[in-house]
Amino acid sequence: MHSNNQASFEFQVTATSSTTRARAAVLKTTHGSVHTPVFMPVGTLASVKSLTPEDLVAAGARIILGNTYHLYLRPGCEVVQRFGGLHGFMHWDRPILTDSGGFQVFSLAKLSKLSEEGYAFQSHIDGSRHLLTPEKAVDIQLCLNSDILMCLDQCAGYPGTRQEIRQALDLTTRWAERSRQAWMNRIGMDRTGMDRSAAGNTLFGIVQGGMFSDLRQKAVELLSEIDFPGYAIGGLSVGEPKNLMLEMADYTLSLLPTDRPRYVMGVGTPEDLVEMVAMGADMFDCVMPTRNARNGQLFTSSGTMNIGNARFKDDTAPVDPSCTCYTCRNYSRAYLRHLYKSRELLAYRLNTLHNIHYYTSLASTMRRAIQNDEWDDFRNRFCNQARLATNNI
């Protein structure tokens, strides 16, 4: 078990698979415990699109992700701070993880300029100018009062030359040191009673290194020296072939300390989650279940389903007869197709509920398989279903 400086954050592995690196664990935060492996729905703008917090809990979500870049620009820290942070602002009382904003600056902002200091950028909304430094990223996240903060990092993208990736890795390391220092300073302020909002948060480091195994190894070594309570793997699912992504994830996960949570950022398909849990990953976030839901793509135990398809026109069956979510318990494919084709707002919500339930159920099923040391059985069943689904399409 690892305890960091703050008693409020703890991570305890409760079961390990005897045949893989898969493990079940409990992650304790001031806003409650989370059982891993866990999938975190993305709530970019203080809302998991179309859902209330009650919906999220009913769909099995226990921790969600907020996007620092978006929230910093809209509604802005000064607004969220009036509510004591994101929890009060959005009426969600369970754990929240926030990213550092770096990836969004890189991908969304206009005229982003990288320097040793940080990212200088213009807002994609109103063109206003901002500077995002590692210290500022920590400050914003402390103001959002998320339970888990991420260090500002540089994701070099794919493909990148060895030199580019190495430079990004070194900058990420220096920023990790600065982030850690900023976080400790704020914690120190808290101890003198000057800033109580910092109590109870924790900070994860991010492993970069692109598709170079030795650079991934280097990144793990450098970050481990700084000593973070948890480690994320960044720079995956950025355009590389699937096999390469899995190979890099596997190698990097094998290097990370066993007593700290391991979070694979921005990943992935249900198959990716299963593969990476077997490699020892604990936490995931991805827009796939929510975004695809809004585009009418639903995940089921027998593959994905495009609910707008004409063949569901008068189909009275639920999306997935084996699913226990609110949508499948109460609505038919025909009704969901009708809502989707008619662009009714309820379509986005019912689809999103279902997809999140699918992802959180998959995580629960994996947890049970690990706890019962039945991982191989679980994976065989899962792969057989996936194969059958592919054949059906």
Add this chain to the structure above:
Amino acid sequence: MHSNNQASFEFQVTATSSTTRARAAVLKTTHGSVHTPVFMPVGTLASVKSLTPEDLVAAGARIILGNTYHLYLRPGCEVVQRFGGLHGFMHWDRPILTDSGGFQVFSLAKLSKLSEEGYAFQSHIDGSRHLLTPEKAVDIQLCLNSDILMCLDQCAGYPGTRQEIRQALDLTTRWAERSRQAWMNRIGMDRTGMDRSAAGNTLFGIVQGGMFSDLRQKAVELLSEIDFPGYAIGGLSVGEPKNLMLEMADYTLSLLPTDRPRYVMGVGTPEDLVEMVAMGADMFDCVMPTRNARNGQLFTSSGTMNIGNARFKDDTAPVDPSCTCYTCRNYSRAYLRHLYKSRELLAYRLNTLHNIHYYTSLASTMRRAIQNDEWDDFRNRFCNQARLATNNI
């Protein structure tokens, strides 16, 4: 008390105001009882936009309206019929009233052509050609299996010449006869066991007559001869001045039989509802609370509020501190403004919940005032609040 041919539909006045024509009543249907005065949220396409049936119940809705024209075109009767009607299709087990489709054909369809037979029109979605007759309107609504069906009518619009209005009224009367006959025929079929879907529905007539008092009187006489279990007033809120609308409503409501429900179609503002309940109206439907919610306009006890307004940027208060709806119990104006400005899907839902709750609460408050014979007190309080709200703006 009026009982029509079917024991499943009953209307019973339970209290009357001693100073106005306001009355409280119970409307019994096969899908349960509804206490009047009642506001019916509009669920055009088998969905009150953004809400689930559970949301609607929590917001105080007990009966909703479906639009026959829209549902006939999408998803189509044959789909809804597979679910035994709208209730099963959309997962709503309380009463449903459907309009006849005439008004939508008139306002939405392309190349609508009116004849004695009915409306020939082209779908606004795909241009397909259809003929909506009084008989077909009944058949569609029986297929939708709504609890209360409406006769196909001709709304002549405003302004109209006396001759135009009289012609529309006469056509509406002949169509009402045909509708009643079609409905009776289907009920007969039900008695022989050929069409069980007809069991438990009822059919209302619609009073037209434009802004001519004597034509309104004529319409009431003609429809009363046909003898409907309930009467609706159509052709109001079609562009005429507010005073004229209220004058026509007042006069027409004074003529309608006291032992039948009186439904004012497509009306109105909260003030309209209060005025018309005092005139003896029992039922209302209007897109105002739902549509305005999606445009950020919220109804409160102290007037309307545009939630996108900059002055709510960091306002931690609920929309209406005296409101007990889910939105006001859990969210701030600042959060709702943020969602609305960010075009988050949740904005539409939280706003809609609040506005429907406002309308259903207003109806409940009016019921209690009638039951306690305190109508004048209620109306004075309501008007004072409205005056204060106007002064505040």
